[in-house]
Amino acid sequence: IARKSRNGRQTRTAHIVVLPYPGQGHINPLLQFAKSLASKGVKATIATTRYTVKSIHAAGVAVEGISDGFDQGGFTQAQDEDAYLKSFKENGTRTLSQLVHKYQETSFPITCIIYDSFFPWALDVARKHGILGASFFTNSAVVCAIFCHIHNGTLALPVNVEDEEPLVLAGLPPLKACDVPGFIKEPESYPAYLAMKLSQFSNLDKADFVFCNSFQELEGKVPKLVGPMVPSYYLDGRIEGDKGYGASLWKPLNDHCAKWLATRPPKSVAYISFGSMVKLTSKQTEEIAYALMRGNTHFLWVVRDSERHKLPSQFLEATEHRGLIVSWCNQLEVLANGAVGCFVTHCGWNSTVEGLSLGVPMVAIPQWSDQMTDAKFIEEVWGLGVRCREDEFGVVRSEEVLFCLKEVLEGEKCEVIRRNARKWRVLAIRAVGEGGSSDKCINEFVTNLKIFKH
Numbered sequence: 007i008a009r010k011s012r013n014g015r016q017t018r019t020a021h022i023v024v025l026p027y028p029g030q031g032h033i034n035p036l037l038q039f040a041k042s043l044a045s046k047g048v049k050a051t052i053a054t055t056r057y058t059v060k061s062i063h064a065a066g067v068a069v070e071g072i073s074d075g076f077d078q079g080g081f082t083q084a085q086d087e088d089a090y091l092k093s094f095k096e097n098g099t100r101t102l103s104q105l106v107h108k109y110q111e112t113s114f115p116i117t118c119i120i121y122d123s124f125f126p127w128a129l130d131v132a133r134k135h136g137i138l139g140a141s142f143f144t145n146s147a148v149v150c151a152i153f154c155h156i157h158n159g160t161l162a163l164p165v166n167v168e169d170e171e172p173l174v175l176a177g178l179p180p181l182k183a184c185d186v187p188g189f190i191k192e193p194e195s196y197p198a199y200l201a202m203k204l205s206q207f208s209n210l211d212k213a214d215f216v217f218c219n220s221f222q223e224l225e226g227k228v229p230k231l232v233g234p235m236v237p238s239y240y241l242d243g244r245i246e247g248d249k250g251y252g253a254s255l256w257k258p259l260n261d262h263c264a265k266w267l268a269t270r271p272p273k274s275v276a277y278i279s280f281g282s283m284v285k286l287t288s289k290q291t292e293e294i295a296y297a298l299m300r301g302n303t304h305f306l307w308v309v310r311d312s313e314r315h316k317l318p319s320q321f322l323e324a325t326e327h328r329g330l331i332v333s334w335c336n337q338l339e340v341l342a343n344g345a346v347g348c349f350v351t352h353c354g355w356n357s358t359v360e361g362l363s364l365g366v367p368m369v370a371i372p373q374w375s376d377q378m379t380d381a382k383f384i385e386e387v388w389g390l391g392v393r394c395r396e397d398e399f400g401v402v403r404s405e406e407v408l409f410c411l412k413e414v415l416e417g418e419k420c421e422v423i424r425r426n427a428r429k430w431r432v433l434a435i436r437a438v439g440e441g442g443s444s445d446k447c448i449n450e451f452v453t454n455l456k457i458f459k460h
């Protein structure tokens with residue numbers, strides 16, 4: 007942990023304020039990190055948008071509202087991502103600063119702001135108040151490394167990568183065209199997202215600490231461009247009574263899922279989820295639905311209400327004896343259920359590490375951004391599953407879904423994949439367990455917080 011200056015001698019109760027980007031895939035890992043710190047005697051407060059305050063209920067972590075400028079509806083009210091980020095920076099700087107100020111005269115002044123790496127401006131707030139600033143990356147170390155190369159100028163945009171001429175970067179396996187984030191091949195396709203990804207590095211060298219939501223044994227060979235690694239997702243008994251993150255932007259149907267899963271044989275169910283943001287095309291939704299209709303696999307599929315109209319009309323009736331569709335669930339609880347035999351995933355980084363740390367084999371159907379890179383590692387580097395191949399129109403056809411489901415649930419590769427899944431689960435447990443690589447990082451961080459003198 008790169009502690010730079012201002013070490014004092016006095017030991018006191020440290021108080022961290024954690025600032026996530028207000029999406030499910032960002033709130034979850036930052037909240038989990040806050041909970042781990044709270045379990046080690048640090049006072050933890052999560053600062054989230056007023057719109058998301060009511061969605062967070064985590065034991066041991068206080069919740070405070072700040073403003074992104076859209077207090078009634080969040081980013082859906084902004085004109086576009088660019089406008090949203092500008093508004094968040096302006097209003098967030100002001101209201102986060104007020105929050106820090108509010109605590110300064112209490113017996114728990116804030117020691118450190120742990121900010122989502124998407125919000126580098128939070129370091130300026132920390133500096134203004136003379137407290138520590140820590141950047142937290144929610145992507146894999148590999149993906150961070152790719153964007154860091156672009157920021158540093160060691161990789162030029164657009165990145166031209168062909169299957170015959172893969173992208174070769176130090177410490178990473180060669181990456182083919184389908185393995186790299188789309189943003190870097192076509193920078194003009196998502197300019198605001200690309201700018202946000204690159205802004206993560208704008209003042210990183212000035213941060214007091216840098217965390218990455220990963221662990222040494224998983225990505226330790228990736229050059230340390232973004233600091234030490236701390237996983238913050240792991241469920242099993244690490245924090246007593248912890249059965250999930252404690253944040254949900256949608257209402258989870260947990261009892262319904264648990265009851266349904268209890269009626270299924272062990273390792274028989276395909277749990278299918280594309281996370282909180284992906285909107286599959288109607289064609290892609292239909293192909294997955296046809297695969298489930300034609301096969302005999304039991305499945306639990308999370309289809310958000312806004313996506314439900316894309317299901318073929320005869321689908322629900324045709325599969326009701328084998329399948330359950332829910333609008334949202336507690337994914338950690340589902341993945342930890344013994345009836346689940348595989349995870350059909352879009353390979354968001356949280357879903358990837360959750361599947362990995364709960365030892366669930368995966369069928370990867372990545373859609374965009376870092377998911378392409380995560381899918382490559384799931385299949386080829388960690389041997390945790392298989393990746394569905396797209397046809398020439400960029401669609402994963404039902405035959406391919408059926409084939410991959412079979413491979414992971416009962417095919418030739420099934421035993422090898424299950425063995426790898428067990429291995430990674432053990433390594434994840436060790437990393438966060440007492441004396442493990444991540445536990446040591448967290449302890450070192452806590453020590454630094456406790457000796458910090460205002």
Ligand code: UDP
Binds near residue numbers: 357
């Ligand atoms: N998730 C959940 N219930 C669901 C689907 C997803 O709790 O029904 C959680 C999941 O556990 C993960 C997060 O939502 O922590 C999604 O993050 P990820 O990085 O996988 O994908 P994103 O939504 O950012 O694309």
